[in-house]
Amino acid sequence: DFRSGIQKFRVKLLAEGYGQTDMDVLCQIGLDGIQMLDPATSRTLRIYPFEAVTRWEVLDSCIFAFWAKTPADFEAKRIRLKSSSYTTTTILDTVTAASVQLQEIAEGKVPNSSRTAEQLAEKKKGFDWMNLVKPPIEEKEHWVPDEAVNKCSSCGSNFNAFVRRHHCRNCGEIFCDKCTQGRTPLTLDEDATPVRVCDRCMAEVTQRLDNAKEAVNRSGAMLSHEDLAKKLKEEMNRNSKAPSGSRFEGSETRKREVECPTCTVHLQVEVPSSGSETIECSVCQHPFLVSAH
Incomplete structure (x- = not known):
């Protein structure tokens, strides 16, 4: 996976x-x-x-x-x-x-x-890839050699003993320290460490990682939906075995079918003899009030 x-x-x-x-x-x-x-x-x-x-x-x-x-x-x-x-x-x-x-x-x-x-x-046999949700990011064949650049690729400052060269770890271009203040991991790996990037790549990489996280979260949400559907089926099976409004012998505890206001599932719940009581939906786990009447 x-x-x-x-x-x-x-x-x-x-x-x-x-x-x-x-x-x-x-x-x-x-x-x-x-x-x-x-x-x-x-x-x-x-x-x-x-x-x-x-x-x-x-x-x-x-x-x-x-x-x-x-x-x-x-x-x-x-x-x-x-x-x-x-x-x-x-x-x-x-x-x-x-x-x-x-x-x-x-x-x-x-x-x-x-x-x-x-x-x-x-x-x-050979895959022609489709455009997905993430914008393409420019790639370089290799880092630009230090001796090939005398000025910052962004602000144009001349490099000298006080203004040093710094490579953007994403695009490979050379910038001054002021134009490479951004630090970000380049992947979603848990052990990925933040690295120095230029201002342009900071925005591009952030957008790319956000889109990747969103895609993974959508998939996780769908899995949660399957779990909810499973719980719903179990609750419906349990409800079908218990008659609505049943009363236990020798006890004032009553059960009644009520609808969860969050997920709208009908549940068999114990009804208090007076007043109201907060219970938790067995399907979506959201609390709601059940009154005696």
């Missing part, structure tokens, strides 16, 4: 262009997308949200490839991950399962494990 966990794989990120070299990374897959982490420090190197991923496939038994397109890209860029054939197959299954679950959450459905399994084989 990707709502509560993530998967990590040790892979080699293959070079795609001139000047690049192969790199050993940890590939982390969760509902917030595909991430490349530094295997030594777990620092996030790149993030590819699922809405930016256009398709994926296995190129051969040891290479998993996916294509991601950001607003800054003219066309989708290919990312290749090399590992063992077993790991490659597992990555394919994990990415496909995460995408199916995300799609179901976005459509307001509770993820169905049996339906997800049925869809895996078809989606493994």
